[in-house]
Amino acid sequence: xxxxxxxxxxxxxxxxxxxxxxxxxxxxxxxxxxxxxxxxxxxxxxxxxxxxxxxxxxxxxxxxxxxxxxxxxxxxxxxxxxxxxxxxxxxxxxxxxxxxxxxxxxxxxxxxxxxxxxxxxxxxxxxxxxxxxxxxxxxxxxxxxxxxxxxxxxxxxxxxxxxxxxxxxxxxxxxxxxxxxxxxxxxxxxxxxxxxxxxxxxxxxxxxxxxxxxxxxxxxxxxxxxxxxxxxxxxxxxxxxxxxxxxxxxxxxxxxxxxxxxxxxxxxxxxxxxxxxxxxxxxxxxxxxxxxxxxxxxxxxxxxxxxxxxxxxxxxxxxxxxxxxxxxxxxxxxxxxxxxxxxx
Amino acid sequence: xxxxxxxxxxxxxxxxxxxxxxxxxxxxxxxxxxxxxxxxxxxxxxxxxxxxxxxxxxxxxxxxxxxxxxxxxxxxxxxxxxxxxxxxxxxxxxxxxxxxxxxxxxxxxxxxxxxxxxxxxxxxxxxxxxxxxxxxxxxxxxxxxxxxxxxxxxxxxxxxxxxxxxxxxxxxxxxxxxxxxxxxxxxxxxxxxxxxxxxxxxxxxxxxxxxxxxxxxxxxxxxxxxxxxxxxxxxxxxxxxxxxxxxxxxxxxxxxxxxxxxxxxxxxxxxxxxxxxxxx
Numbered sequence: 001x002x003x004x005x006x007x008x009x010x011x012x013x014x015x016x017x018x019x020x021x022x023x024x025x026x027x028x029x030x031x032x033x034x035x036x037x038x039x040x041x042x043x044x045x046x047x048x049x050x051x052x053x054x055x056x057x058x059x060x061x062x063x064x065x066x067x068x069x070x071x072x073x074x075x076x077x078x079x080x081x082x083x084x085x086x087x088x089x090x091x092x093x094x095x096x097x098x099x100x101x102x103x104x105x106x107x108x109x110x111x112x113x114x115x116x117x118x119x120x121x122x123x124x125x126x127x128x129x130x131x132x133x134x135x136x137x138x139x140x141x142x143x144x145x146x147x148x149x150x151x152x153x154x155x156x157x158x159x160x161x162x163x164x165x166x167x168x169x170x171x172x173x174x175x176x177x178x179x180x181x182x183x184x185x186x187x188x189x190x191x192x193x194x195x196x197x198x199x200x201x202x203x204x205x206x207x208x209x210x211x212x213x214x215x216x217x218x219x220x221x222x223x224x225x226x227x228x229x230x231x232x233x234x235x236x237x238x239x240x241x242x243x244x245x246x247x248x249x250x251x252x253x254x255x256x257x258x259x260x261x262x263x264x265x266x267x268x269x270x271x272x273x274x275x276x277x278x279x280x281x282x283x284x285x286x287x288x289x290x291x292x293x294x295x296x297x298x299x300x301x302x303x304x305x306x307x308x309x310x311x312x313x314x315x316x317x318x319x320x321x322x323x324x325x326x327x328x329x330x331x332x333x334x335x336x337x338x339x340x341x342x343x344x
Numbered sequence: 345x346x347x348x349x350x351x352x353x354x355x356x357x358x359x360x361x362x363x364x365x366x367x368x369x370x371x372x373x374x375x376x377x378x379x380x381x382x383x384x385x386x387x388x389x390x391x392x393x394x395x396x397x398x399x400x401x402x403x404x405x406x407x408x409x410x411x412x413x414x415x416x417x418x419x420x421x422x423x424x425x426x427x428x429x430x431x432x433x434x435x436x437x438x439x440x441x442x443x444x445x446x447x448x449x450x451x452x453x454x455x456x457x458x459x460x461x462x463x464x465x466x467x468x469x470x471x472x473x474x475x476x477x478x479x480x481x482x483x484x485x486x487x488x489x490x491x492x493x494x495x496x497x498x499x500x501x502x503x504x505x506x507x508x509x510x511x512x513x514x515x516x517x518x519x520x521x522x523x524x525x526x527x528x529x530x531x532x533x534x535x536x537x538x539x540x541x542x543x544x545x546x547x548x549x550x551x552x553x554x555x556x557x558x559x560x561x562x563x564x565x566x567x568x569x570x571x572x573x574x575x576x577x578x579x580x581x582x583x584x585x586x587x588x589x590x591x592x593x594x595x596x597x598x599x600x601x602x603x604x605x606x607x608x609x610x611x612x613x614x615x616x617x618x619x620x621x622x623x624x
Contacts, residue, residue: 060539061510175403204403204566205610231539234612275544277573288551288574291544299509
C-alpha cells in the first residue's frame with residue numbers, strides 16, 4: 001500500500017519539470033451574513049497544483065477548506081463573495097469565466113467529490129444510470145458509446161462484480177461502494193483535476209484505506225491531479241505529495257508531505273499533530289496521560305484583530321506576533337511557513 | 345474463555361457483566377422467506393467500576409447494537425446483562441427507568457442528538473425533570489455544577505445547541521448525561537465527529553472525570569489509537585462476536601486474530617517514524 005521511496009522521488013522530479021495545472025493566487029472569499037457585514041472565510045490563499053499531484057488540504061471546521069473546494073469550480077453558496085485573487089486553470093482565470101465556460105470546465109476538466117455519498121446519490125435511480133447521466137450531460141454521444149463508456153468506468157472502479165453494482169440502487173450498496181460510485185461519476189468525463197472534500201469522513205478505517213487505494217490507483221493509471229481535503233492529518237501520510245495546512249482561512253504551512261508531516265514547523269501544525277494519540281505498542285508509554293491540547297478555539301470571535309491569527313493560541317508567541325501578520329517564509333523551494341520564527 | 349480479571353488487577357465486583365448476549369434481527373422481504381441477521385452472537389464481557397472497556401470493530405460489526413442493548417433501548421433476543429448484580433434484561437418498564445438513569449449514552453454527532461429548537465438550559469434540565477425527583481432549586485444547582493465541571497461557561501445556557509461549536513456541543517451532551525450521576529457512560533463514537541484538537545480536549549475531560557468521579561466507560565470506536573490511549577481493555581468485534589479481548593499492549597503487540605491485524609493496519613499514522621511500532 002505504500003509507494004516505494006524511489007518511485008515517489010521519480011514522480012516528484014517529473015512533477016517539477018512540468019508547469020502547474022491549477023494555480024491559486026491570493027484568493028479571498030467572504031460570506032455576507034445578516035446585514036451587510038462580511039465575514040472572511042479565505043484570506044489570501046495561494047498554491048500551485050502540478051499535473052498528477054495529490055495535494056492534501058488540512059484544516060479544522062471553520063478553517064475555510066470547503067470554501068476553497070467550492071471556489072475552485074465556482075460552486076459557492078449564494079451569500080459568498082470572491083473579493084480578490086485568481087484561480088488559473090490551464091492559463092484561464094476561472095473567476096472571470098462566464099457560466100458557459102464554467103459549465104464546460106466543471107466535470108469535464110475539474111470535478112468535485114462530496115463528503116456524504118448517501119446524500120449525493122439519487123435514491124431511486126440505479127447507480128449505473130447515474131454515472132451514465134453524468135456522461136450524457138457533458139457531451140451528447142450515441143446511446144451505444146454512452147453505455148460502453150459507462151461499463152468501462154465501472155470496470156475501472158469495481159473490477160469485481162462490475163455488472164451487479166452498476167445495476168444496484170444506492171441503498172443496496174455499502175458506504176465504501178457508494179463512495180466509489182461518486183468517484184466513478186467524478187472521473188467519468190476524464191478530468192485532469194479532482195477536488196475531494198472529506199471523501200472518507202463517514203467511513204470506517206478499513207474502508208477509508210480502501211478508498212485511498214482507489215484514488216492512488218487512479219492517479220497512477222489516469223494521471224489525475226487531486227486536491228484532497230480532510231481534517232485528519234494521519235490520512236495524508238503515505239498518500240499526499242504536498243500538504244497545505246489551513247488555519248482560519250490562511251495558509252499556515254505548505255510543503256512536501258514528508259517534511260510537513262514528518263517535521264512540522266508552524267506552531268499550529270506541531271500542536272495539531274501532538275494532540276493525536278500515537279499508536280505505540282510499548283508498555284506504559286503515557287497511556288491515560290493527558291493529551292496535549294491547543295487552548296482556545298478558532299471561532300471568529302476569538303481571532304485577533306491585528307497580528308498573526310494563531311497568536312492567541314500559540315505557545316511560541318513573540319512580541320512581534322501581536323503587531324503584524326507574518327508573511328510566508330521559504331524553508332526550501334517548496335516548503336513555506338507563515339510564522340515569524342522562520343522569517344529572516 | 346472468560347476474561348474476569350481486569351487491567352487494574354483488583355478482584356472487584358464487576359459493574360457490568362454481559363453473558364451470552366444475542367440479538368437477532370429478522371428482515372422481511374415482500375416475497376420469500378424472512379432473512380435472519382445475527383447482530384450480536386453470544387457476546388460476553390465484564391467491566392469493573394472505574395475502568396474503560398473499548399469496543400472496536402468495522403462498521404456493521406454490532407458495536408452500536410451492543411450499546412443500544414446495554415442502554416435498554418433494545419431488548420436482546422437472549423442472554424443476560426447484569427448491572428450491579430441485577431439482571432436488567434428482564435426488568436419491567438418502571439424498574440428499567442431506574443437503571444437507565446445509571447447508564448447514559450453519548451452519541452457520535454451532538455449536532456443531531458441535541459434538539460436544535462431548545463436552549464442549552466432546556467437540553468440540560470430535561471433528564472432531571474423526567475426523573476420527577478428534584479425541585480427547581482436543586483435542578484438549577486445541578487445544572488450549574490455540571491456546566492462548570494465540563495468546562496462550559498454559564499452564559500451559554502440561553503443559546504441553542506446549533507450556536508455552539510462542535511466541542512462545546514459534545515461537552516453539553518456530556519454534562520446532560522452526567523446530571524443524573526450515572527455509573528456507566530456509553531460513548532458511542534463520541535469523539536469521531538470532532539476535529540483532532542477538539543478530540544484531545546474531550547478525551548482529556550473524560551479521563552479527568554474518570555479520575556475524580558470514578559466513572560466507568562464503555563468506549564465504542566473505530567479509532568484504535570484513541571482506544572489504546574484511553575482504555576484499560578480492548579474488545580475487538582467482528583460480525584457480532586468478540587473475537588479478541590485484552591489490554592491495549594497485548595492487542596497492539598501480539599494481535600491474535602486476522603480482524604485485529606486488519607484494523608491495526610488501517611490505523612493511519614502521521615509521519616513514517618511510528619511505523620516501527622507495528623513491525624515488531
